[in-house]
Amino acid sequence: MQPKACQRRTIAVALHDIEPATFERCALIRDWLDDHGVDRVTLLVIPARDLHPLGERSPGMTSWLTERRRAGDSIAQHGFQHERTRRVDHSPLNLLGAPVRRTGEFVGLGAEETQRAVNAGWRVLKLAGVEPDGFVAPAYAYTTALRRVLPRRFRWWAGLLGVHRRTADMEGDGARLLAPAWGMAGTGRLARTLSPALIRAGGLLSRETLRLDLHPADLQHPRHMIALEWVLDRAGGRRDAITYDELFASQN
Numbered sequence: 001m002q003p004k005a006c007q008r009r010t011i012a013v014a015l016h017d018i019e020p021a022t023f024e025r026c027a028l029i030r031d032w033l034d035d036h037g038v039d040r041v042t043l044l045v046i047p048a049r050d051l052h053p054l055g056e057r058s059p060g061m062t063s064w065l066t067e068r069r070r071a072g073d074s075i076a077q078h079g080f081q082h083e084r085t086r087r088v089d090h091s092p093l094n095l096l097g098a099p100v101r102r103t104g105e106f107v108g109l110g111a112e113e114t115q116r117a118v119n120a121g122w123r124v125l126k127l128a129g130v131e132p133d134g135f136v137a138p139a140y141a142y143t144t145a146l147r148r149v150l151p152r153r154f155r156w157w158a159g160l161l162g163v164h165r166r167t168a169d170m171e172g173d174g175a176r177l178l179a180p181a182w183g184m185a186g187t188g189r190l191a192r193t194l195s196p197a198l199i200r201a202g203g204l205l206s207r208e209t210l211r212l213d214l215h216p217a218d219l220q221h222p223r224h225m226i227a228l229e230w231v232l233d234r235a236g237g238r239r240d241a242i243t244y245d246e247l248f249a250s251q252n
Contacts, residue, residue, distance in 0.1 A: 008208070008240060009207075009208055009209075009238060009239045009240070010208065010209050010210070010239050010240050010241070010242045010247075011038070011209075011210045011211075011212065011232075011235045011239040011240070011241050011242070012042065012179070012209060012210070012211045012212070012241075012242055012243065012244060012247055013033060013038050013040075013041045013042070013211075013212045013214065013241065014041070014042045014043075014044055014076070014136065014158070014181070014211070014212070014213050014214070014244065015029060015030060015033075015041055015042070015043050015044060015214050016044045016078065016136075016213060016214065016215045016216075017044065017046060017078065017082065017215050017216055017217075018043055018044060018045045018046065018061075018078070018216075019045070019046040019049045019054065019061075019082075020054060020057045020058035020061055021049065022216040023060070023061045023064070025216040025219055026043075026216055027064060028219070029214055029216065029218070029219065030043075033214075033232075036229065036232040036233065036236065037232070037236045037241070038232065038241045039072060039241050040072050040073060040241040040242050040243045040246070041068075041073050041074075041241070041243065042073070042074045042134075042243045042244045042245070043065065043068060043073050043074065043075055043076065044076045044077075044136050045065065045075060045076065045077065045078055045125060045130065045132070046078050046079060046080075046081070046082045047077060047078075047079075047080055047121035047122075047124035047125050048081055048120070048121065048124050049081055049082055049083075050081075051081065053124045053127065054124065054125075054128055055124070055127055055128030055129070062128045062129060062130060065128075065130045066129055066130060069130065072243070073243060074133050074134070074243035074244055074245040074246075075125070075130050075132045075133055076132050076133060076134045076136050076158070076244065077118075077121050077122060077125060077132040077134075077135045077136075077154070078135075078136050078138060079105045079106070079117075079121065079137060079138040080105065080117040080118070080120055080121040081105065082105055082138045083105060083138075104137060104138055104139045104140075104141020104142075104143075105117070105137070105138045105139075105141070106137060106138075106142070106143050106145070106146045107141050107143060109143070109145065110145065111145040111148070111149075114143065114145040114146050114149055115145075115149050118135070118146070118149050118150070118153060119153070122153055132154065133154070133155055133156070133243075133244075133245050134154050134155055134157055134158065134244055134245065135150055135153070135154045135157040135158075136158045137157070140158075140159050140160040140181075142157075142159060150166075151166045151167075154166065155245070156244055156245070156247075156248075158181070158244055160180065160181055161178065161179075161180050162176045162177050162178045162179050162180070163176070163177050163179065163211075163244055163247050164176050164177075165177070165248050175248070177209070177247055177248060179206070179208075179209040179210075179211050179247070180202070180206075180211065181211040181212070181213045182198060182199055182201075182202030182203070182206075182210070182211060182212055182213065182231075183195070183199070183212060183213025183214065183215070183218075184213075184215065184217075184218060184221070184224055192221055192223075192224065195221070195223075195224045195227065196223045196224055196226065196227035197227075199212075199224070199227040199228055199230075199231055200227055200230060200231065202231070203230070203231035203234055203235065209247065210231075210235060210239060212228065212231065212232075214228065
């Protein structure tokens, strides 16, 4: 009997909040990742942050996304506007004092509104020539209605603790790969203070797959970037960079 081959160790980096207003910073971060040997990244694109389709608003950005896909990156739809459009006064997050915008774009939306928003975002990206492979909800805030819509449109969708793959029956959360995402958890002073330690801990504790979340705003926090650089340098030579599209294949 042949011994079982060692499981491949991987790093899956996701770059969040890509839109015309953040494009230059996102392109800079993507080049920085290349400099650190990360040749595969999942790019999370906001279809219509200000309700103007990105294909019309920023042809240069759509060209860049097309080039990045050809180079091996994957495209994910990151909500529709990435902002809450409805206030939910009874949400537990609101009761704890969380800002409304940070509680998730789809929280408080009904089934029809959720489906319209998801489908509209998908059409915007497809018309721009960058049809998404998967979906990541803003703030990782998933609702029952959103979970029901996603398998009809996407091959995978990612949460804070793992990535889900569509299954044949398209019911429930599908197959899940458990892999927590490590990044700056919020914009407050406490999050900025703790993030470097958490990033380093993620780099040390992650086993087969290390997921890292990067945002355009990360460039404003040197200590956070230094921690990310430490993790990437440590992963170099030990882990292969893959996209979320490739995550499940890497586990076989």
